[in-house]
Amino acid sequence: MENRTIVKLENVSFKYDREWVVKDVNLDIQSGQFLGLVGPNGSGKSTLIKLMLGLVKPDQGSIHLFGQTLKQYQDWQEIGFVSQKANSFNSGFPATVIEVVKTGLVSRIGAFKFFNKKHKEKALEALRVVEMEEYAYSNIGELSGGQQQRVFIARALVSDPSLLILDEPTVGVDAKHVTEFYDLLGKLNQEQGITLLMVTHDIGTITDHATHVICMNKTVHFHGASEEYKEFSEEDLNQLYGHSVQQLTHNHTHHEVNHND
Numbered sequence: 001m002e003n004r005t006i007v008k009l010e011n012v013s014f015k016y017d018r019e020w021v022v023k024d025v026n027l028d029i030q031s032g033q034f035l036g037l038v039g040p041n042g043s044g045k046s047t048l049i050k051l052m053l054g055l056v057k058p059d060q061g062s063i064h065l066f067g068q069t070l071k072q073y074q075d076w077q078e079i080g081f082v083s084q085k086a087n088s089f090n091s092g093f094p095a096t097v098i099e100v101v102k103t104g105l106v107s108r109i110g111a112f113k114f115f116n117k118k119h120k121e122k123a124l125e126a127l128r129v130v131e132m133e134e135y136a137y138s139n140i141g142e143l144s145g146g147q148q149q150r151v152f153i154a155r156a157l158v159s160d161p162s163l164l165i166l167d168e169p170t171v172g173v174d175a176k177h178v179t180e181f182y183d184l185l186g187k188l189n190q191e192q193g194i195t196l197l198m199v200t201h202d203i204g205t206i207t208d209h210a211t212h213v214i215c216m217n218k219t220v221h222f223h224g225a226s227e228e229y230k231e232f233s234e235e236d237l238n239q240l241y242g243h244s245v246q247q248l249t250h251n252h253t254h255h256e257v258n259h260n261d
């Protein structure tokens with residue numbers, strides 16, 4: 001598959017109030033990549049995602065999606081989004097898994113049109129990809145956090161996105177299912193050719209699965225191949241992250257960025 005730039009940020013800066021939260025970010029995301037976006041707490045990762053999704057407007061700089069400016073860009077079904085708060089349905093929530101997945105088609109068919117058989121097939125196909133087809137008619141609230149998160153990925157996949165953005169999707173997924181979750185993401189990237197951009201604190205695991213890492217703290221301090229990122233010493237990483245990193249190794253038992261200052 002030919003690689004092309006699908007997200008381009010040029011000198012993007014943004015502030016909610018007086019302080020810059022994102023500053024002078026230049027970024028070029030190519031199709032086919034699996035990118036991990038890492039950085040300390042409050043370093044602007046979620047805000048950068050919001051900027052890419054057009055949810056907040058940059059104060060400076062420009063953003064292009066699939067070669068178009070944010071203003072021109074209309075084809076939002078090309079971009080799937082799974083947020084960290086996705087897996088929060090309680091057990092009483094009155095919707096089946098397939099109903100939740102079909103809501104991912106609303107932007108494509110319009111909110112007040114009816115779902116037909118073709119849409120049901122699309123939803124079942126997306127559930128098959130995330131290996132949740134057998135739960136199609138279960139109540140969403142009865143599933144575990146990890147299962148719910150798979151359903152939310154299916155909802156994002158149902159409109160055939162070429163870019164899937166995930167903001168800390170493993171929050172609420174229990175540790176023993178996190179590996180399976182990464183395997184699923186790897187499959188989406190390699191077999192379905194979906195470009196993935198995933199915000200995470202889980203540096204040890206992401207570098208084993210992602211092709212590329214973006215490390216930011218207001219601005220982008222590193223953007224390159226995971227293999228290159230793995231070569232950094234702890235001292236290099238401390239410099240990348242600033243003084244706030246207390247503990248940061250590639251050892252899988254201690255892979256969290258611990259921000260206690």
Ligand SMILES: Nc1ncnc2c1ncn2[C@@H]1O[C@H](COP(=O)(O)OP(=O)(O)OP(=O)(O)O)[C@@H](O)[C@H]1O
Pocket residue numbers: 016017021039040041042043044045046047048
């Ligand atoms: N809606 C908002 N209004 C004002 N300030 C905000 C808002 N959202 C985030 N911030 C501030 O912007 C900064 C960056 O927040 P952001 O959530 O983008 O960082 P993050 O890297 O995703 O953090 P975390 O890893 O803790 O999720 C923080 O100082 C945060 O307090």
